[in-house]
Amino acid sequence: VVSAALQADLGRLLGADAVRPGDRPEYLRDALTGPDLSPWADAVALPADREEVAAVVAYCCEHTVPLTVRGGGTGLAGGAVPLEGGVVLSMERVRAVRSLHPLQWRVEVEAGLPTAQLQRIARENGLWFPPDPGAAEQSQIGGNIATDAGGPHSFGFGTTGAFVLGLEAVVPPGELVRFGGPVSKNSTGYGMHRLLVGSEGTLAVITSAWLRLLPAPERQLPLAAFFADARSGCEAVDQLIGSGFEPSVIDFFDEPTVTATAAGMPYRLGGEARFMLVLEALGSAEAAEELRAQMADLLTETGAVLVESPTIPSEVAALWRWRDGVSGVVTSLRGGKVSEDVIVPVEHLVDAIEATARIGREHGLEAMSWGHAGNGNLHSTFLVSSPQIPAAEMAIVREATERLLKEVIALGGSISGEHGIGWLKRDLLPLELDPAVLELERGVKRQFDPAGLLNPGKVLPVG
Numbered sequence: 001v002v003s004a005a006l007q008a009d010l011g012r013l014l015g016a017d018a019v020r021p022g023d024r025p026e027y028l029r030d031a032l033t034g035p036d037l038s039p040w041a042d043a044v045a046l047p048a049d050r051e052e053v054a055a056v057v058a059y060c061c062e063h064t065v066p067l068t069v070r071g072g073g074t075g076l077a078g079g080a081v082p083l084e085g086g087v088v089l090s091m092e093r094v095r096a097v098r099s100l101h102p103l104q105w106r107v108e109v110e111a112g113l114p115t116a117q118l119q120r121i122a123r124e125n126g127l128w129f130p131p132d133p134g135a136a137e138q139s140q141i142g143g144n145i146a147t148d149a150g151g152p153h154s155f156g157f158g159t160t161g162a163f164v165l166g167l168e169a170v171v172p173p174g175e176l177v178r179f180g181g182p183v184s185k186n187s188t189g190y191g192m193h194r195l196l197v198g199s200e201g202t203l204a205v206i207t208s209a210w211l212r213l214l215p216a217p218e219r220q221l222p223l224a225a226f227f228a229d230a231r232s233g234c235e236a237v238d239q240l241i242g243s244g245f246e247p248s249v250i251d252f253f254d255e256p257t258v259t260a261t262a263a264g265m266p267y268r269l270g271g272e273a274r275f276m277l278v279l280e281a282l283g284s285a286e287a288a289e290e291l292r293a294q295m296a297d298l299l300t301e302t303g304a305v306l307v308e309s310p311t312i313p314s315e316v317a318a319l320w321r322w323r324d325g326v327s328g329v330v331t332s333l334r335g336g337k338v339s340e341d342v343i344v345p346v347e348h349l350v351d352a353i354e355a356t357a358r359i360g361r362e363h364g365l366e367a368m369s370w371g372h373a374g375n376g377n378l379h380s381t382f383l384v385s386s387p388q389i390p391a392a393e394m395a396i397v398r399e400a401t402e403r404l405l406k407e408v409i410a411l412g413g414s415i416s417g418e419h420g421i422g423w424l425k426r427d428l429l430p431l432e433l434d435p436a437v438l439e440l441e442r443g444v445k446r447q448f449d450p451a452g453l454l455n456p457g458k459v460l461p462v463g
């Protein structure tokens with residue numbers, strides 16, 4: 001089907017005002033910068049509800065048209081970028097709150113609802129949705145589920161998938177089905193809603209989700225602790241976890257990251273304060289205060305050279321503002337960056353931090369890392385000269401990245417801890433997955449999508 005005919009057909013299904021030409025740049029990219037994926041599409045479809053989503057999927061299956069489902073477009077793995085033409089199905093209009101049960105701590109929302117909106121709705125009802133990926137105003141619940149997004153609170157509460165009770169989705173050839181439902185546990189069948197978590201638009205189009213919420217904590221108190229080096233900082237993390245403390249957040253920032261962002265930090269750092277941890281204690285006002293004070297004592301005993309415990313709201317906000325700005329400040333250092341989301345067993349965090357620095361040095365790249373220490377999840381980062389990375393520089397970064405991923409796997413880790421595989425790492429999947437597991441994954445894909453129309457060229461290696 002050629003573009004004009006496709007747009008006309010979609011117009012008949014959805015109404016002409018719900019169809020855009022395929023060359024609209026805002027529907028062709030996500031937040032991955034650097035490589036040019038040469039994206040293209042024939043048409044953009046903006047369905048308004050689940051029936052219209054199902055109609056678009058049915059049309060694509062009947063006419064063998066590729067379909068790339070798009071959430072907020074904040075993904076960092078090229079997942080929402082159309083590579084083989086066809087339809088971009090944007091979920092931005094499918095965003096209703098279907099039901100809210102504050103007393104049962106449960107909500108059903110459509111997939112296109114922005115993350116921050118769900119967080120606000122929960123708060124307004126005395127509840128809390130802990131998953132907190134960075135671009136929450138733009139990212140959508142469907143995109144978070146499809147990548148199993150995490151964030152600082154993943155340490156204490158798990159990633160998005162930990163909050164999914166059930167899903168409604170459209171599967172090829174266009175059928176609207178339910179996986180799980182509004183129940184707090186479920187042992188029926190293979191638990192397939194969990195399979196859709198992290199499926200990156202390659203198995204089904206998620207239309208809505210039943211999500212678990214938590215009662216909002218009375219108090220959330222951060223703590224910043226500084227150490228002389230990564231080794232002593234990581235030892236403190238091991239000690240803290242081993243001693244049975246349960247902070248909700250344990251993030252880290254290595255020395256180059258602290259140096260690069262020190263100007264915006266709300267603290268004056270002495271010479272020894274090079275490696276930073278940011279933790280959070282939450283609960284009742286009393287419990288949060290007590291936990292934070294106990295953690296501060298333990299961190300001091302284990303070698304922290306400076307511990308800051310902000311209490312008044314403006315001080316607390318200043319610390320989180322600095323934390324939210326880290327990625328942007330690092331990008332501005334040279335114009336661009338290539339950031340990973342690798343994860344290792346937490347006891348190997350220091351090895352992965354050191355490997356990032358060493359590999360960067362050996363390839364002549366400025367390197368730094370920060371991330372979710374409690375999970376062993378690192379944003380290992382190589383600085384580059386601009387968002388449009390010159391080919392020669394890109395080749396060096398690719399080589400460095402592949403070495404890093406191999407070292408991470410050798411440490412027992414994984415090549416993606418929160419952003420997903422998308423296009424970016426699809427050909428690197430065999431580095432980590434056993435051939436038999438990869439074949440099972442291909443089998444799952446064939447079972448859901450025998451014609452290979454859903455988000456082609458993503459997650460699984462081509463060929």
Ligand SMILES: Cc1cc2nc3c(=O)[nH]c(=O)nc-3n(C[C@H](O)[C@H](O)[C@H](O)COP(=O)(O)OP(=O)(O)OC[C@H]3O[C@@H](n4cnc5c(N)ncnc54)[C@H](O)[C@@H]3O)c2cc1C
Pocket residue numbers: 030031068069070071072073074075076078079080091111112132133134135138139140141142143144145146147148149150151152199200201202204205206207327418419422455458
């Ligand atoms: C500044 C910034 C900070 C970030 N911080 C974090 C972070 O802390 N933690 C983290 O995990 N990620 C983070 N990310 C990455 C990104 O925000 C998450 O991956 C987010 O969950 C993507 O959601 P989205 O709606 O933008 O999805 P998109 O980018 O639109 O899509 C992502 C993938 O999901 C699929 N998809 C989208 N909607 C659906 C649906 N309804 N059904 C089926 N498949 C679907 C797409 O096909 C694609 O493969 C960050 C990104 C930015 C730009």
